[in-house]
Amino acid sequence: MMKEFKEFALRGNVLDLAVAVVIGAAFGKIVTALVETIIMPLVGILVGGIDFTSLELSIGGATVSYGVFLQAVVDFIIIAFAIFLFVKLLNRFKRKEEEKEAVPIPDPQIEILREIRDLLKQNEAK
Template identity: 65%
Template sequence: MWKEFKDFAMKGNVIDLAIAVVIGAAFGKIVSSLVDNIIMPLIGILTGGIDFTKSFIWQVGDATVSFGVFLQSIIDFFIISFAIFMFIRLLNKLTKKKKEEVVEEEAAPELDTKEELLREIRDLLKAQNTNK
């Protein structure tokens, strides 16, 4: 059983997934910091100094509903989604260029001498038919 688990864990997909999760968490922290420390204060300035995390709070007794924090989370989500979209778009462009380079590098197959002769005959027949 241990050997099976080791084989599973050492496959490329599992390791790639683990790396993606770690990088994704770090990327999420960066974008959250961008939203919390730069974008939301700028939005607050544009809206007259409103801080969404401290505004839009509805309190009944001991219960508190923070619409501002939820709104900030929605903005955070859209910025993260857009950043991931732009990263994937860039990655797709780079891989597409690499694929095009590989296709260009593939040489045309060399023709057999019989095929070359048949093409020459075809071209001569075409030329005779157009001259008539």
């Protein structure tokens, strides 16, 4: 059982997934900091300083804090948009790399063979 677990844990896919999780967590912290310290204060200025988290509705003895939910929705939309822009930027760089790789480099031997073929055709025509 230990051998099977070792094979599973050291498989390439599991290691790739672990790296992706760590990088994703770090990226999440960056995006969260961006949203909390830069974007949300600007949004607050645009909407007149409204703080969604303080919005609540009292019904009898219960308090429904729907503002926290609204803030989470706004945060999600901003984070999703930031990730969209980041992925779009990465895809643009990836496409440029693929275009560079797609340009074939002519083989010198093939070029020489083509020249010989063309010379032979010229000699046959004479």
